């Protein structure tokens with residue numbers, strides 16, 4: 581281990597992160613009754629400019645009047661380059677002290693963006709004598725944000741999670757694609773010809789680098805990496821494939837931009853019974869190895885060692901959190 585100990589953000593389930601437009605009161609009510617681990621009430625891109633003041637009012641009423649028990653609640657504020665943002669923060673935090681868990685910062689570009697918001701939130705928390713400290717979740721969705729991802733992740737003790745905002749990221753990097761978060765038929769490789777001259781074309785994952793890069797920055801700073809939206813709400817299999825590859829790379833969850841994606845996220849980012857059983861078997865085999873003074877043993881024909889304990893503990897802890905909901 582390094583002498584530098586990575587402090588972990590507060591442990592929360594973040595398997596599904598549901599986006600709900602603040603302009604739609606019926607959707608807000610439904611989300612409060614739904615199953616998402618985290619719900620973010622949106623003031624940014626799902627809300628038209630003329631609707632922003634009313635959406636703020638709806639969100640204040642939703643935070644104060646609806647029952648959000650069992651969920652983490654976040655508000656996605658407008659970008660720091662807009663004049664909406666300061667009112668989003670001040671009006672909501674002043675009207676709802678101790679109600680909100682997180683603020684989601686869209687299109688974060690530099691560590692100073694986070695610092696500026698930290699200053700504002702800290703002042704409001706002091707003035708309102710709020711006892712619940714707001715955490716930050718940041719969307720990495722611009723080339724600038726990705727270039728500064730490590731500094732952003734380290735920018736505030738309020739930071740809890742990084743999110744891959746694939747739609748804006750595609751726009752910012754001028755990627756040649758128009759779907760939201762799916763694969764692209766033009767991103768692939770052609771195999772060499774076999775003896776009969778046949779060649780295969782394999783689709784690749786054009787978002788692989790971005791997600792893997794974000795995961796590393798998040799984990800190096802004790803934050804949760806979360807994969808963003810998948811736009812084709814009529815394609816649960818497509819959602820599943822995108823979610824699983826994000827889970828394999830280390831993401832803790834994925835956005836749900838439609839209620840039908842919430843249960844998918846919860847299931848796909850929960851360890852399976854088989855994984856939990858294997859993790860528990862690893863822990864007991866290593867416990868036995870310790871008693872016998874051994875650092876490594878074999879379990880079902882595979883070598884396991886002290887690193888395996890940590891992997892297994894992560895899985896078992898997650899399963900316990902889910903069971904304790």
Ligand code: GLV
Nearest residue numbers: 745746747748808
């Ligand atoms: C999310 O905000 C995205 O741009 O994908």
Ligand code: MG
Nearest residue numbers: 721745747748
């Ligand atoms: Mg976006």
